[in-house]
Amino acid sequence: MLLCGGCASHRLVALENQVLHDQVAEQHRRLLVMQDTVPNPEDFVRRPGLEDVHRFLDRAGFRHAWSPDQGRITFDYAGRNTTFHVQLRVLDDVLFIGTGAWFGLHEVVGTEAMVSLLATVATANYELLLGKIQLDPSSGEIILSVEVPMRDGLGYDTLVFAVERLCQSADARHPDLVRAAAGRGL
Numbered sequence: 001m002l003l004c005g006g007c008a009s010h011r012l013v014a015l016e017n018q019v020l021h022d023q024v025a026e027q028h029r030r031l032l033v034m035q036d037t038v039p040n041p042e043d044f045v046r047r048p049g050l051e052d053v054h055r056f057l058d059r060a061g062f063r064h065a066w067s068p069d070q071g072r073i074t075f076d077y078a079g080r081n082t083t084f085h086v087q088l089r090v091l092d093d094v095l096f097i098g099t100g101a102w103f104g105l106h107e108v109v110g111t112e113a114m115v116s117l118l119a120t121v122a123t124a125n126y127e128l129l130l131g132k133i134q135l136d137p138s139s140g141e142i143i144l145s146v147e148v149p150m151r152d153g154l155g156y157d158t159l160v161f162a163v164e165r166l167c168q169s170a171d172a173r174h175p176d177l178v179r180a181a182a183g184r185g186l
Contacts, residue, residue, distance in 0.1 A: 124176065
């Protein structure tokens, strides 16, 4: 739409300038939107590994143990109702976050209590929005775990949310499990 200044009227040049101004403004708006959608490298990792998880946990203030050859990160959590370990491991393209030393079948006092405990676990699994309670019959350990998919990357906020929610849920659900194991559930 390039017009020769001597051949075009002032009105046509003004119209052309307005169209170009509008196009530049639209491109600038698109650039700003694109800049907002590009994650900050400090907040998002496209191909995350355990080292990135370690860095995010450090940044969030979680005191934890990690060495590259272990293949896992661990830390202790002390809530209002109980204390337990938290373990983070990368399994293929999933970050597994699970509790340890949280609850065990050795705390169940009898068959009726076992039924009550299993009903409590089923109810909790239905109600939990993030995570699941799992029972390992061979070890007798009951854990709460979250699996965070990392196929398309891992964000700082996502990791911190998952870890905090797992810890809060494990602490909040523990009294229900203790009551059920004692035969005072349902």
